[in-house]
Amino acid sequence: MAGNSFGQAFRITTAGESHGPGNVVIIDGVPAGLPLTVEDLRVDLERRRPGQSKIVTQRKEADEPEILSGVFEGRTTGTSLAILIRNTDQRSRDYSDIKDLYRPGHADYSFDAKYGFRDYRGGGRSSARETSVRVAAGVVAKKLIEQEFGGRVVAYVCQVGDVKANVESPQAVTLEQVEKRPDGEPNIVRCPDLEAADRMIELIDECRKAGDSIGGAAEIVATGIPAGLGEPVFDKIKADLAKALFSLPAVLGVEYGIGFGCVRMRGSEHNDVFTADAEQGEIRTETNRHGGMLGGITTGMPIVLRAAVKPTSSLPQEQKTVRQSGEEATIRTKGRHDPCVLPRFVPMAEAMVAIVLADHWLRWRGQCGTLTAARSNEAAGQ
Amino acid sequence: MAGNSFGQAFRITTAGESHGPGNVVIIDGVPAGLPLTVEDLRVDLERRRPGQSKIVTQRKEADEPEILSGVFEGRTTGTSLAILIRNTDQRSRDYSDIKDLYRPGHADYSFDAKYGFRDYRGGGRSSARETSVRVAAGVVAKKLIEQEFGGRVVAYVCQVGDVKANVESPQAVTLEQVEKRPDGEPNIVRCPDLEAADRMIELIDECRKAGDSIGGAAEIVATGIPAGLGEPVFDKIKADLAKALFSLPAVLGVEYGIGFGCVRMRGSEHNDVFTADAEQGEIRTETNRHGGMLGGITTGMPIVLRAAVKPTSSLPQEQKTVRQSGEEATIRTKGRHDPCVLPRFVPMAEAMVAIVLADHWLRWRGQCGTLTAARSNEAAGQ
């Protein structure tokens, strides 16, 4: 009810604030027998953590995960899996000057309106710090879908300000391309179009120097997903994926397939034509304007989503605002904020999409994995 | 788990197919004492029903609701409220020709992949027919939020194909403007910019004549919403609203506030400035690029959302496709489909948004309505 859980069959519940002891996630529903180590968790946490490159916030947080339960001898036990990431870089200082100031674009005012009081030392529960344990849970989800059916989720930055990446085949983009340049150097902006990547970095750097920030968009692609995942009415997989992405901080828009482009299209140019693979007899579509989902259920085609992410609200330049009392004031955020959220948004978005896919896979197993024999027999008997 | 429920405190569960006996919704969580009649339900059902104007499908469905429970002497009793809408216009005919054909853009193939067999007489559970009972539930939600805090939800068509409406102040649009033209004639396309409305009608009509369909977008605005609704992490109200809209058929994108426009903006131009109303001491923002929600929690400013709706997939012109066996085939949908979904999408979108607001209001009451006295006392004591 208070919204700290997500998913049904693969269900995560989180707790933690930016300036408290740490963040914790309990993952309920992980099947027994999945290999899992702390090292696995570190890979994506490293991609999300502050201080990883010059274009992200320079806060130093180790983000070292501890598995508290649910793993025995390197494999999941089927019981609830808890992961703790302690906070280590909360600089102790005097917060009395910002205690009652409402930072523009932040949840300070909303929180006060809702709860009557709040942890004013930072974003508290609304800080993006809580996404660290989402990313950890996402690693478990990614391992599950890969082991179960070879599913993969890869995200990348497709736009920053006016700089758009040119990505011809979203489903062909690899994690390696997103993370590394051909010369082995890190792809710090996580855009597979390297020419655009360079311009994005330049733009982000320019904003940083100007004491400003910049928005952008990410594309998330899931491949190897079997047809049949998702539910026909409210839990359409497009609806759950949208909720997952909108639950991330700073997301103002989500679309899939042709997305908002459909507004100007006619049905005859929009519909994807079904075809049958001559050799395998497998049914697919010639084009993928439907982004891998029809009627809210996967078709077996790649799932392609895009999310719009607003520019960071915390700015080192002076902004006008008010205090809790209504008194006018100005605020200038002291350093160490991301001039552009997108590079660190990529692993968060991957995590949430993987969690939805793991959840719907387990749901499918429960409901649709049954009576299969009966159905096959009946089909054979006809 | 199978996704036929939506909401937590105000929770709807639905059942029904296009060619079965009817559709039913159970609404769980309606507080006792809310006035409700069948006549109330009819108002929005009339706005959703087929055959209401020349630019929508010409199927004739009465959509007559029956309240099966939860209302006594004209008021809700606090127990579960069930509403039944029987199907009346399923023409009995021979379906053997389309039994194994996969209609492009429809869920036929997805359903077969998921369930192994399906009701081939129409969309079955994937038909938009199921939205009739959502609209009925939406009426209850609208009444609840209006009675509780004067909340209102109004939607309208803001784009069809290339025709964009010019709506200066979304929060000023009234239901009356959406439904009626100044001359008393019905505003059949439900666009408050009458000049644009005329061009939209023309465009839809042109598509209809060409045996084609056209996409569009709707804007949904909620006003009178108190600050503090929504949960900080997964059940951000933006996330639940997005899920609600994406759960409607044909929605390919959702955004709020400045939406995808944020991608090109800098933080300094994007942030809305907080101000305090001098007289009432109330805190608000000067602009509303944040669309009424910060940190996933309402700010008291109008909530503004937009949804992209794809062109109807059923077309009276011939389309290429395959049969279940993989064999190539063509399909031509026989008449009576909407050339543009948008005019009938408006009440559906309003219903889903109202349901989310009613749900979060009751959740707020449960969690945040408590300890208020304690908080006030404490505040007073400081």
Added chain:
Amino acid sequence: MAGNSFGQAFRITTAGESHGPGNVVIIDGVPAGLPLTVEDLRVDLERRRPGQSKIVTQRKEADEPEILSGVFEGRTTGTSLAILIRNTDQRSRDYSDIKDLYRPGHADYSFDAKYGFRDYRGGGRSSARETSVRVAAGVVAKKLIEQEFGGRVVAYVCQVGDVKANVESPQAVTLEQVEKRPDGEPNIVRCPDLEAADRMIELIDECRKAGDSIGGAAEIVATGIPAGLGEPVFDKIKADLAKALFSLPAVLGVEYGIGFGCVRMRGSEHNDVFTADAEQGEIRTETNRHGGMLGGITTGMPIVLRAAVKPTSSLPQEQKTVRQSGEEATIRTKGRHDPCVLPRFVPMAEAMVAIVLADHWLRWRGQCGTLTAARSNEAAGQ
């Protein structure tokens, strides 16, 4: 939140009152392909309905079910299944005399305290009438567990007042024994010990003539249940079964296996000894004091539960009470009430137990049906 749903993977949601148009259940999560007809539903509804014998209430209710959705060509489609049972025997009369009277042992006062007003024409939502649709849902659950793994649920009356049945082997009792006597006559009290059954009938009849009612107990036995159903902590299957039975009207106590008898036992005499079936290598216990569940998870042994059911609160004799105003009054319930609830409780208890088993089976399929191959391979590799 308002408690009109039960179960997770096999989830029922109900609505309806005693004096409204009817009762409806939506079952969400039924796998596709299960054969189901209205005739199937009638079997257990007939066992629950009023007027079936001289020892139950003489109200005449047809309890005719209508399947509104979720079944096509005689099989479930995998989408939500709705069943409607209309009320037919609400005699229209003047209720003004009982409008504000609190019937002893009933929920009239509780409802007023909770909701502020209530449907005073009968029990409203608290009437046992709502169990009709639970019984219908139970039929679907019974069919599912029988088809999936040969599971069966049989209940019977094991005590009425001081008359205790002597049932040596609960798991050997058949539905036929519960329903019919060897001479083909109906076993109207549903007790398989026929000698005790005769004395129960006599006792019930004596109470009926005295304008009184009598309590009793039922035993519910599930056989053919695979080991491994149930969850380790909160959703122990014993906990879900207890909730299911306690959710039925008039149940004041539930126990399983040796139950309250354990209070006086020592560990050395209580523990059931594990053995291995020499031929099949299957592990079982020599005795079944654990009632088929250890650690909240099934062991493969028969599940044996008992429920205590209070005497009917409505009595044709005069009882003291108060009005809503606090004014003293007397009440005498006019006719047609069950002198003993137990014979009609049997199908209700079976239904609820079957629903829990179906639910946990589908949950098991989702969580534990995965990675099995991986586990087997690993086991083989060792």
Added chain:
Amino acid sequence: MAGNSFGQAFRITTAGESHGPGNVVIIDGVPAGLPLTVEDLRVDLERRRPGQSKIVTQRKEADEPEILSGVFEGRTTGTSLAILIRNTDQRSRDYSDIKDLYRPGHADYSFDAKYGFRDYRGGGRSSARETSVRVAAGVVAKKLIEQEFGGRVVAYVCQVGDVKANVESPQAVTLEQVEKRPDGEPNIVRCPDLEAADRMIELIDECRKAGDSIGGAAEIVATGIPAGLGEPVFDKIKADLAKALFSLPAVLGVEYGIGFGCVRMRGSEHNDVFTADAEQGEIRTETNRHGGMLGGITTGMPIVLRAAVKPTSSLPQEQKTVRQSGEEATIRTKGRHDPCVLPRFVPMAEAMVAIVLADHWLRWRGQCGTLTAARSNEAAGQ
């Protein structure tokens, strides 16, 4: 779905095993502003912990709680509250001898059947160790109901073996009586009838010396509970309380009010008569055979429940069993187990009952706290 969460509006999710790093609970739904310190948590944890007296297990576990989130400046913030209790007494040793042995009365076999493998170093997730964090969550629930409406929950041991306590007025028993004898010495068996307490201690000690264990029962009483909590159908408060108690290890039976005693009663002697308090106009019942709940909703009378708890399954004497392979074997549990669970069961039972009451209170606030003004006005207008 995997059952590691309990409650809806006040919802706890737990993780942890007996031999892992620790146990953690996330409590979701705690209203903001509730005073809470680690010291508060210690009180009940001390009552639950091993080694507290000579009649419980002599394991030494500190059970030191750490609040990871959700509390700021000594008060809850309204966001999710996480509490971690690390394990400290897992003696490292060789488990190879018991790795594949099925301990009688334990969940070893059930777990293997369910998950395919298990943490064999102890009970793992089925160990009563997980109840430590339930007790911590119970403290939060107790504080909430006390602050909100003066509600209190007190439990005590009412029977051990054949020794029954004589407690005339359950609602008059105080926490002080349960914890301390008049001479200030601890009441180590937690039975308020001191004469019975002495005999219980004697019996438990006798069992301990004989290498055996003994069963018993506890009574749980909640006072100060407002009328109107609980839902009419599936979430009857009796059903949720029963589930809560049955979810605790070793509980084989639960009853409330007159409980199984109702089986032999007639309606005329069973029904409690309603009366109105002359001075306050408040409605109550003369007797409390209904245990404070009618129609599954509280009546304002004290809630009285009883739970039957089986004798500890782990015994220092030799017991027959089998290995995973089916091979026969014997097992003798090495020391440090409770000869009787009851004294430590008391705080666990209190915690679970308090959690259900806190949950239903918040649910009531959400659903029934609304429209109150409307109802009052309407009532006034009549």
